[in-house]
Amino acid sequence: MELYNAKHAIYLPAVNASYVATCFRRIPLGRRFPEGLTLRDLMFWEENSLWHYPFLLHSIGQYRVGTRPNAALDRVNRKKSLLVGDSGGYQIGKGTLSGLQYVKRGPMKATDAVAAWRKERVTRNWIKDWLSQQCDYGMTIDMPLWATSASGNKSPFHHCSSQQLIAMTNQNLRLIDSFTPARAKWLNVVQGGETYLDTIDWFRTVKWFQRGGWALAGSAGVAGGLVNFLMTVLFMRDQEAFRPGQDWLHVLGVSTPFWAVILTAVQQQLRRYNTALTVSYDSSSPFILGGRFEQACLRPALTANASTWAIAAHRAPQRPSFAKDSCTKPFPYPHSPLGERLKLNELNVREGKWEPRQFDTISNALLVNHNIWTHLDAFNRANALFSACAFSSVPPEFRECIELIHRLFEYSDAITASYELEKHLKLLDRLAPMSM
């Protein structure tokens, strides 16, 4: 089965810098590696002999201000892929972006925070330059509204008002608009805050900037739950946010089979207004699971039971006895192209009594590759079940939800649609509640 289907919403694996760097390393002499493969074959976004998937997201927020993101992702080095660049709004909001000069960690006085961000012109220019020069779509530099909420109590912008954050975001947009080439495409980030009116305020301020598409974040996106997300999309539709030219809608930070089918349904509906429109979503889950927690993802069964739609992960087998040359045990999760070729002693490569870990960074990259494929395969199969109307294999509440989405878009405006939506609040809140 092809991993990419133009009819489905597109999952963008949020590739981290460490994974990219590992793909460009050479396999150390004597390190066991799956036969017939090289590290370049883990670079799934370009053609390779393992599996190819031409979409990815990369965040500049993981680099130090001023440093150059991995050149492997430069336009000139990418032949078969579409790169969406994240502006690192999350790290800016947290105050953890490395190399910030004026914005400090921890809450600042509102006026100080505003003044500090104003002075961070080097940071802004560094972000906008990379996104406009090297990415196919760049996300605009947003000052997230969650900074004002309880969960943002460590943010330097915690004491700022929503209006201040929106105004700073708008200044970022003006800078991007004035100093980036017209050919650069941008996804204008729409943030939600603690109340729905925050989303509306935000959108009203930023809607003038239309240079390619939108990105939904915070409670305007999945953190707001299905209800807020759908209301935001319907509201934006009413505002003609998806007219031709505004061809991309990205939803930040989600990667479940359930949301995959939800977003495919939304894409299907929005294409009534713009046939070129693509909906995408991203997460770093495969990388965190494989790289930090050293876990391997399991293939979800995807049955009529909703619990089978979760992508579970187990700690990958790591112990000294697996690092022996003589170990012939196969990787216990053979469902991915890499998993079926991988042996445990190709993951466990550090042999010796005094080796504290048997994995090396290549082992982590192998796990990540397996995990990405598992995610993509799960989303693809989930979408295929709905496309084929195989409703006996999908949870009834999921089907009900998808049918509701199709109905909501039949209404001419969001207000009327909201009456229909309110009848199903329980269902929607149960399937995807607000998480802010």
Next chain:
Amino acid sequence: MSSKTHAKDIGSAEVPAQSNALPDIDPSIGDYVADEQIHNAKKIQLDKQFEDVRASAVSAAQYLLAGNEVLYRHMAKLTIWFHSAQGTNYINELIKAQAQKTYKAKVSHGYNFAPIIDVVWAGIDRQDLPVNKSNRISRALNRLYAIYGSKFEFRAAENDLVRYMVDNGGVNGLVTYKPSATTDADEIPDIKADKVIIKKSSELAKSAVSKAYQDSLNYFRGKADLPSVRFAPDIMVNEDEVSLVLVSKKDVNNYAVIDTVIDKEPISQILTKSYLGHYGVLPSAVRVVVETLATQCCPAEQEGTYTHLLTEAGKSSNGSKKSAVRRLIYKHDEQSFLLSNIKSDSGLVTVVKPKLEVLEGTEDDVALRTMSRRAIETYMVSPKNFRLLEFTQSIGDGPIPKRGNDITHVLGINVLTAKTDGNDAAVPIWFHRESTDSQAISQVDVIDRGDLTPQWQRRLKVDWFREFNAAFTHNWVNSHARHINRPHQSVLEVLFRHSSLTVNFFNLDNQCDLHTLVAVPVGPTANGYRRSFLSKDLAIAMLQVADLPIIGEVTMALYSSFLKLSYETSVGHYHLYIPAVTSTGEPTGQGFGQYTMKSIITFEDELDAMDDGDDVGEL
């Protein structure tokens, strides 16, 4: 946000469709586009100014020998230019673009002008000029910049600045040094303080090696009572007539020579360690304190890995982390010392019965101040540079003298680190009584009345511990200890067998992949016992015992709740308790309790207590 409010929210949100006009600029936020335009214009201006500064550097290079005033003028120009660039990122970008290395933005004396000096003087030969000393000029420029602000209010004052420098001793007059800041050790938990201690002590130990090499050489040359061995053929020696000889035992009194090492570095390390670390040079009372603290303090050579062995003590009832602090107390009633964690339920426990009076005329329990303990650990216990000590008061074999009521016993030690790092350090040994104003602090104590029968027991030579550490502890600390917080590394399982002791580690799914076996003398029964210990506890105890000046043998005894190591030195009888834990690292909850210091309430204290009471009438 309530889902039910959406329809109303949207209804009330009047968003004009197609209103894509630029919104007004909020002056309180600023205008980033205008900022950028101003920045670009300013950059052009600063570029021009910079060229002028560069030209002045060239002039200075040409004319410096003709008079310092030219240098002062250059520094004045640089200071004024520096001020002009404040509020912009111009200088950072300039340095980044032109310098070939990275710099700290701030240094101890303030702003780091060194990179600016390097950039300004790039390509100009300044080897023989005063500006060659970037750090010195940076200090001077910091001072000059401060004066520029305070005295001349940042106005165009190039001539005034030059005149100021001429009148105030030039660069020399501007350069100031300030002493390093001190911190209050009592405010820092052990998990943080130990990292500082081990780093400092490691530096001291390393530094002492080169400085004390000659002294140690002379000492051992003149020492008549060293045992002698004969080798045939002759062993090669270096110019100091020493060498390291690696031998392998063949049979009784017969050794095969494997190799000889004459390199100065390994020889000096071993020689100075033996020379400086001789416990016998310490006054006996101090030696008891040092030997006791040593049981739970890491030797300096473990720097770099020891921090992995440091853990938080646990969590308090409200879920916050509790930071453990070791405390050494003297129990007056039992005439013994107790070293263990306060604010904790577990950890190593050391109990010492001194062979002599350590603290003069005690009347109740006293504790060594945390600040003192850390100073002793930093300058004495960990680096073991005992021959570099000077005492403010000679106590010989007597006790640490009594002083007062709150601070009960005091002895000052001067550590001659001038021989090592160029500074002397004062190490105060201060014992004090616990305040009766606040709640008593409890600390871990062992429940061992001496009536327990060990399940397994062996008497072992100190060399056995060195062998054990060579086979296991040193390797483990340098490898697996890096992941000590992972469940499969946090616990070590030890098998106490008839003729061996086996450490099982890397325990995953109840299966240990790795083990190390070290032989022990054969015991009376063939019974074997299996017990688990926290990795950090076992590692620290085993590392330390091998390094102490033990007389005779060490008794290793296994009980249901702990492993007990007992030994004596010439100043005391020591018992080190390593608590047993479950296979998952949980305390067994047995064998240990809590101890609070017993303080005599003085007459004044009683009066105070009664003053606070409601029911006390007039006296």
